[in-house]
Amino acid sequence: MTDLVILNGRVITFDGSDAQALAVTGGIITAVGTNTEIRMIAGSARVIDAQGSTVLPGFIDSHVHLFAGSAELDYLNLTGVGGADALAAAVRPYAASRPDDTVVFAASIDYGAIDNSPVTRHDLDAALPDRPFAAMAADHHTVWANTMALVLAGLLHGKEVPEGSEVVMAPDGLAHGELREPGAFGPVLALTALAGRDLCGFITGKDPVPPASPNERILDKSIIAKGMKHCASHGITGLHNMDGNFYQLELLDDMAAEGTLLCRTEIPMHLKHTDPMDRLSEAAEMQAKYNSDMLWSGCVKMFMDGVVDTRTAYMLEPYPGTDTCSDPLFPPDQFYEACQQADAMGLRIAVHAIGDAAVRQTLDGYEHARQINGARDSRHRIEHIETIHPDDIPRLASMGVVASMQPLHSPRGGFFLPAYEPGEILHAFQIEHAFAWKTIRDSGAAMIFSTDWPIVPVDVMSTIAGAVSGAKLPDIWPDQRQGLRETLASYTRDNAWAEFNEHRKGRLRAGMMADIVVMDHDLDAMRPDQLGTARAAVTICGGRITFEA
Ligand SMILES: [Zn+2]
Numbered sequence: 001m002t003d004l005v006i007l008n009g010r011v012i013t014f015d016g017s018d019a020q021a022l023a024v025t026g027g028i029i030t031a032v033g034t035n036t037e038i039r040m041i042a043g044s045a046r047v048i049d050a051q052g053s054t055v056l057p058g059f060i061d062s063h064v065h066l067f068a069g070s071a072e073l074d075y076l077n078l079t080g081v082g083g084a085d086a087l088a089a090a091v092r093p094y095a096a097s098r099p100d101d102t103v104v105f106a107a108s109i110d111y112g113a114i115d116n117s118p119v120t121r122h123d124l125d126a127a128l129p130d131r132p133f134a135a136m137a138a139d140h141h142t143v144w145a146n147t148m149a150l151v152l153a154g155l156l157h158g159k160e161v162p163e164g165s166e167v168v169m170a171p172d173g174l175a176h177g178e179l180r181e182p183g184a185f186g187p188v189l190a191l192t193a194l195a196g197r198d199l200c201g202f203i204t205g206k207d208p209v210p211p212a213s214p215n216e217r218i219l220d221k222s223i224i225a226k227g228m229k230h231c232a233s234h235g236i237t238g239l240h241n242m243d244g245n246f247y248q249l250e251l252l253d254d255m256a257a258e259g260t261l262l263c264r265t266e267i268p269m270h271l272k273h274t275d276p277m278d279r280l281s282e283a284a285e286m287q288a289k290y291n292s293d294m295l296w297s298g299c300v301k302m303f304m305d306g307v308v309d310t311r312t313a314y315m316l317e318p319y320p321g322t323d324t325c326s327d328p329l330f331p332p333d334q335f336y337e338a339c340q341q342a343d344a345m346g347l348r349i350a351v352h353a354i355g356d357a358a359v360r361q362t363l364d365g366y367e368h369a370r371q372i373n374g375a376r377d378s379r380h381r382i383e384h385i386e387t388i389h390p391d392d393i394p395r396l397a398s399m400g401v402v403a404s405m406q407p408l409h410s411p412r413g414g415f416f417l418p419a420y421e422p423g424e425i426l427h428a429f430q431i432e433h434a435f436a437w438k439t440i441r442d443s444g445a446a447m448i449f450s451t452d453w454p455i456v457p458v459d460v461m462s463t464i465a466g467a468v469s470g471a472k473l474p475d476i477w478p479d480q481r482q483g484l485r486e487t488l489a490s491y492t493r494d495n496a497w498a499e500f501n502e503h504r505k506g507r508l509r510a511g512m513m514a515d516i517v518v519m520d521h522d523l524d525a526m527r528p529d530q531l532g533t534a535r536a537a538v539t540i541c542g543g544r545i546t547f548e549a
Contacts, residue, residue, distance in 0.1 A: 014493040381403075469528035
C-alpha cells in the first residue's frame with residue numbers, strides 16, 4: 001500500500017540520474033522512476049502533482065540556532081534599517097503593539113545603523129525615549145541599550161563583567177550604550193519575555209538558571225514550534241543546532257512526542273573555554289540518552305574566536321592600523337586536549353573559527369587528535385572559515401575536515417553589504433582568501449552550506465541564490481560563485497553525510513527516509529539571479545507533510 005506519490009517532477013535524486021516521480025510508504029521512499037512506473041504502484045495513494053517543478057531531498061540547514069531563531073521571529077527585525085528617522089519609524093509601531101514587554105527588543109541592528117558611527121544609548125533614546133529598548137547585532141556579539149534599559153538592567157553606571165565582555169563607558173562616566181558579549185548584555189536579556197532562556201545554549205551551554213517553570217516550558221516549546229513551522233515552510237526537514245544544553249534536548253524530546261517537532265534535529269554539547277574538561281562527559285550522556293531519527297546528539301561545539309566586525313576574530317597578522325591579532329578563546333594546549341578527548345569518545349567536533357589564526361589552531365587541534373588517537377573517518381567540522389591562510393587550504397581535504405560555510409555571511413552573498421574596503425577590517429591579502437567557498441571546494445574538501453539562523457534568515461533559497469549568483473563585488477574579491485547542483489548538494493546530500501546519515505537521507509532512492517521538498521519552480525531552468533524567488537510548495541519529513549503552500 002503506497003501512502004503518497006509525487007508525479008510530474010524534475011526529481012534531483014543525487015543518486016545517479018534524475019527522475020520524474022517517486023512513491024512513499026511508511027515514511028520511507030519505496031520507488032523512484034518515471035511517471036508511468038510510479039502510477040502503476042500508486043493505488044489509492046495521495047498524489048502530489050509537482051507540475052514540472054524541482055523535487056529534491058529535504059533541505060538540511062547544518063548550522064542554526066533554533067531557539068534564538070525561533071524567538072527572533074517575534075522580535076522587531078532591523079535588517080537594513082539605517083538612520084535615526086528610519087529607526088524611530090520602525091520601533092515606535094512595534095513598541096505600541098507590545099505594551100507588556102518589559103524591554104522592547106529588536107534583532108539584527110547594523111553596527112553602523114546610525115550614520116555609520118557607533119550606536120549610542122542616546123541614538124536609541126531618540127528612537128524610543130519612554131520605554132526600555134535594546135537591539136542586538138545580527139552576529140549576537142553586541143547589544144545596544146537605551147538609557148531606560150540600562151537603568152533597569154543596572155548597567156548605567158557600569159558593571160564589573162567577566163573577561164572578554166565589556167560595558168562600554170562614555171566620557172561622561174555613564175554607560176555608552178554598547179554592551180559587548182554576553183557577560184555585559186546578559187542583564188538586558190534577562191528582561192526579555194524569555195528571560196534569556198533562548199540563548200543559554202549559545203552563551204553558557206548550560207541549562208537556564210533558575211530552571212524554567214512548567215509554564216515557561218510550555219511557552220518555550222510553543223516558540224520553538226513556531227520556528228519549526230517556519231523552517232518547514234522553507235523546505236527544511238533537518239537542522240543541526242549549533243548551541244546545546246540538556247534543556248533544549250528535553251524540550252525537543254517533548255515536542256517529538258507531541259508531534260510538533262517538524263524537522264529532524266541534532267543538538268550538540270557546547271564546551272566553553274571556561275569549562276573543565278570533564279564536562280565532556282555530558283556529551284556522552286546526551287548521546288546515550290537522545291539518539292532517535294528525529295532528535296539526537298553526538299557532537300561537541302566549541303568557539304575558537306569572535307567575529308571580524310568587532311575585531312575579535314583571531315588573526316595571523318594584526319588588524320589593519322593596529323598591533324592586535326586578537327586572541328584565541330581556547331589556549332592551544334587546552335584545545336588540543338579537548339579535541340583529543342572528544343575524538344577518542346567517538347564524537348564529532350564543530351568549531352567556530354573565523355580568523356585565519358583560529359582556523360589554523362582548529363586544524364592543529366584536529367591534527368593532534370589524529371596523531372594521538374589515529375586517523376579515522378571523523379567528519380570534524382570548521383564553522384565559517386571567513387579567512388584562511390593559503391597554506392592551510394589543502395589541510396582540510398588531507399585530514400577529511402568538513403568546511404561548513406554560510407554563503408550569505410560573505411559580501412559575495414549579497415545580504416550584508418557593502419563589502420569592506422581592503423585595509424578597513426581585512427588586509428587585501430586576506431580578502432583574496434576570504435569566504436573562499438570555491439577555492440576550498442576545488443581543493444577537494446567536503447563543503448556543507450547553512451545559514452547560521454538567526455544571523456541571517458533561515459530562508460534556503462536566498463542562501464542558494466547568494467552562492468550561485470550573489471552580488472557583484474570589486475575585483476579584489478575573487479569570484480567564488482558555485483554551480484546550482486553542487487550548491488543544492490551542499491544543502492542536502494552533503495549535510496546528511498556530515499551527520500553520518502548518508503545511507504538514510506540526503507538522496508532520493510528506494511529505502512531512504514522520505515524527507516522531500518517539492519519546489520514551486522524548476523530550479524535548473526531559472527536565471528541564477530532569480531533563484532531567491534523560488535519557494536517550497538510541499539515539504540515532507542518522514543512521509544509526513546510538514547508544509548504545504
Ligand atoms: Zn552559529
